[in-house]
Amino acid sequence: xxxxxxxxxxKDAHAASAPQQSEPKTITLRIARxxxxxxxxxxxxxxxxxxxxxxxxxxxxxxxKQNLDHSVAVRYSCRQASCGxxxxxxxxxxxLACYTKISELxxxxxxxxxxxxxxxxxxxxxxxxxxxxxxxxxxxxVINEESEVKPGTKEFVQKPEDLEKFLQFSYCIKCGLCNSxxxxxxxxxxxxxxxxxxxxxxxxxxxxxxxxxxxxxIVDESHGIxxxxxxxxxxxxxxxGVDPAMAIQLLRGYLLGFGK
Ligand code: SF4
Ligand code: FES
Numbered sequence: 211x212x213x214x215x216x217x218x219x220x221k222d223a224h225a226a227s228a229p230q231q232s233e234p235k236t237i238t239l240r241i242a243r244x245x246x247x248x249x250x251x252x253x254x255x256x257x258x259x260x261x262x263x264x265x266x267x268x269x270x271x272x273x274x275k276q277n278l279d280h281s282v283a284v285r286y287s288c289r290q291a292s293c294g295x296x297x298x299x300x301x302x303x304x305x306l307a308c309y310t311k312i313s314e315l316x317x318x319x320x321x322x323x324x325x326x327x328x329x330x331x332x333x334x335x336x337x338x339x340x341x342x343x344x345x346x347x348x349x350x351x352v353i354n355e356e357s358e359v360k361p362g363t364k365e366f367v368q369k370p371e372d373l374e375k376f377l378q379f380s381y382c383i384k385c386g387l388c389n390s391x392x393x394x395x396x397x398x399x400x401x402x403x404x405x406x407x408x409x410x411x412x413x414x415x416x417x418x419x420x421x422x423x424x425x426x427x428i429v430d431e432s433h434g435i436x437x438x439x440x441x442x443x444x445x446x447x448x449x450x451g452v453d454p455a456m457a458i459q460l461l462r463g464y465l466l467g468f469g470k
Contacts, residue, residue: 234261237318239257239270239271240255240322241333241334260273264313265311267308270312271307290308294386297385297390304387304391304447305387309449327389338384341403345405348409348413352419353419383449389404392404411457415460429461435465
């Protein structure tokens with residue numbers, strides 16, 4: 211059978227257009243190891259990890275678990291910034307491990323620690339019980355007895371400008387990064403926190419809802435909305451574009467009689 215010789219120029223052009231495989235690099239991953247029933251301070255263990263430019267911090271931690279030390283405790287599920295499970299401090303800042311690429315950190319050493327302002331279960335896994343209980347206390351649902359579907363009930367028409375008032379706050383995935391970054395939470399363990407206050411605003415601002423007075427009573431307490439010093443770090447770290455600091459200001463507006 212006759213073979214066709216591909217001209218050299220064509221071969222070179224093909225090679226240039228092929229996706230480039232980046233060289234694997236090696237970084238040092240420092241993992242905080244702590245078992246609160248046995249120690250107060252974490253010890254850091256270092257692992258050398260091969261990474262590509264798309265490797266995430268979560269993938270680097272899972273490499274350690276699969277190949278070097280299976281006992282590292284880390285929580286994750288979706289691996290796509292949707293479930294809110296994998297929050298941790300990465301090089302000092304609260305971030306989602308599955309949503310943070312090693313390459314974007316621009317450092318040969320990556321340090322991962324459990325989030326601040328949460329009880330530590332072990333290593334990188336923290337306890338969300340209090341945050342979830344506080345979220346529930348904010349009544350995170352539309353309160354409206356008339357919304358029950360009865361014969362003759364009409365569709366509730368919500369205009370785009372009505373939706374705009376609360377839409378960004380409904381993107382919260384309850385990852386806790388905002389609570390972890392909040393300076394007030396670090397001094398007042400009973401503070402409602404930016405996550406809960408943003409959700410109180412999300413439902414209060416919904417024009418289908420009639421629970422405004424119930425929620426305002428809950429947030430207007432000694433560990434409530436007035437403890438916020440407006441540091442703004444909650445909004446800075448949120449991976450979903452939620453602005454809890456703004457929600458807190460708008461909720462205060464309702465309490466001062468400015469909101470409708
Ligand atoms: S407001 Fe943002 S940072 Fe806070 S829990 Fe929700 S998604 Fe996470
Ligand atoms: S694993 Fe779900 S948000 Fe990171």
